[in-house]
Amino acid sequence: MNAHDPEVHSLLGPYVLDALEPAERAAFEGHLRECPACRDEVADLRPAAAALADTPLSPPPALREQVMRLAAQTRPVRRGARPASRPASRPSRRLWVGAAAAAVLLALGGGLVATQRDDTMTAADVFSAADVHTHEMPTKMGKVRVGMSHEMHVVAVDGSAMTDPGAGMAYEVWWAAPGHTESVGMFQDDESVVVPMGEGDLWITMEPKAGSATPTSAPLLSLPATSL
Amino acid sequence: MPRRGLLRAVPAAPAAPEELMAAVADGDLDAFGGLYDRYAAAVHGVATRVLRDPIRAEEVTQEVFLEAWRGADGYRAELGGVRTWLVTIAHRRAIDVVRSVEASRAREDRAGRRELHEVPGPETEVLADAERADVRRCLEGLTPLQLESVRLAYYDGLTYPQVAARLGRPLSTIKTRMADGLARLRDCMEAGA
Incomplete structure (x- = not known):
């Protein structure tokens, strides 16, 4: 041939x-x-x-x-x-x-994804990923933008359009699965955060700035991983 | 400046996959552990789906990661994403195991197995298997022949002549349906991204 x-x-x-x-x-x-x-x-x-x-x-x-x-x-x-003279x-x-x-x-x-030479991913990297799925979701604290890259295996949460949660408060991101809720990141209203992809539902709650071990308020947003 | 200092320490933002691979290539075992944690479920998932045998799937998962450890220096981000790279290696290995197991089976045993294989899996099976909503939706957009050709090859490990025989279609048709089925899947996924 x-x-x-x-x-x-x-x-x-x-x-x-x-x-x-x-x-x-x-x-x-x-x-x-x-x-x-x-x-x-x-x-x-x-x-x-x-x-x-x-x-x-x-x-x-x-x-x-x-x-x-x-x-x-x-x-x-x-x-x-x-080759080394003699491998150990x-x-x-x-x-x-x-x-x-x-x-x-x-x-x-063959070629696929642009290289990223930074130490860690920023939300901007995720939102500009070739395979990103972006969702703009309304919450009572304003719109939040969520981007998931399957290839990078992460989710970016952009809170730049959200309102100030108030003195001493911040937003906390969770993966909530039956019997197990895990905190994966926190951000302020003018920030964004990149969290690992997880299982169950992606939650955002308002928490004291010090962070909570488990959610102490009702989720502002709940997005099943499978819909990302 | 962001008020990060006030926030409770939460897990650091995950390293970019390319950085993780570079650290792995430098022999950083912690980075390798991170690579495993991030992609083990994807690798083990495809191995299990193809092999339908938990023990063999674990063997393949182990080999894929050790291969990635040894060969990390050869990874080139510009050639593709880390997940695609690992899943591609895992799928090929799993398929090779399926074929070598089938080849080593006794003749009569093979005939029995072929009969089992004759029972066509319902299309809904493959659709339900695809966890991501976008993949499911895009699979629904394939023609039945494209879907069946892709499914029998990718999940059941049939070669394209075996697929052609199974579906009673010419070889050339099956080769084309595999390529245009994948292209349609890619176009649909890119459009949905």
């Missing part, structure tokens, strides 16, 4: 869905190496395929410990770095193969 063979190019959809046999997958990846436009097309369709995987399920806590323990025994591979611990072959596979996926990934 030739790299410019239209037959090879027709494998694009099956490739992004991982629906190719190994031989055709290899042929298509060979095609991608020589075709920047095709890499862009792949990169363009990948987020749509990855969105199909949106059925989050937390693994058991023990898995985290195991992964962290195994990670502590190996070190990240520096691509392009000269010899990584298993399996891990090397894994890194190589990741590198291939990376090399073939």
Whole structure:
């Protein structure tokens, strides 16, 4: 198969869905190496395929410990770095193969999101994300703007259009799920805040500036995570 | 100046995913833990959905993160988001496991399994599976053939010739429906963003 063979190019959809046999997958990846436009097309369709995987399920806590323990025994591979004279611990072959596979996926990934070089995300970064979903919601304290980026896995809450909650008071952001309400951030009426994506409903309540361990007033806003 | 000093300490704003990856590439285990905490459910979710086997799904989840740890230096933000990157690796690994398990099964066992697979999953299953309202809505916008082609490949791990055989359509039709189904999904999601 030739790299410019239209037959090879027709494998694009099956490739992004991982629906190719190994031989055709290899042929298509060979095609991608020589075709920047095709890499862009792949990169363009990948987020749509990855969105199909949106059925989050937390693994058991023990898995985290195991992964962290195994990670502590190996070190990240520096691509392009000269091999050390003798690695402290010899990584298993399996891990090397894994890194190589990741590198291939990376090399073939194609462009998607602009880079952000700041240390932390600002609300502006989230509101300008390529995949942001923005909601303007009325509350009795004025309009609040909420932006969710699935890719960044965060929610930005912009309180710049909200009114002053009064002396000694501030707004607190929560994730409220049955039996568990967690405080994730606070902001003043002229501020915005970025909080991690969570489960249940996103709540905003008015609380004393020192913050509350659990909500002490009725939510001004309650937005289910699934509607973000 | 913002009156942050008066506010109770709450969790710091999460690091940008690209920064997290850069720290992971530097061998920062805490950052790696942060990466795991943020994306483990997405990775484990896709592995479980494809493998339908909690033990194998955990194995895949572990491999994906160790792969990300080893290969973090190769991550390029300009090539795509971190979640998409991890989910892409997880899906491919899960599919490879499904295929190698099926290939190693005894012939008669395979025949039995194929019969099980013949029972077409209702379309509502895939729609309900998509948790995000926008993904659900966009899936509803696909033609039945696009939806079935994408579903059988992505969730059930069928290759496109297997999908074509299952649906009784030519190979060329299935390849095209997979590509234009994904493109329609992308357009719909971008329009809704």
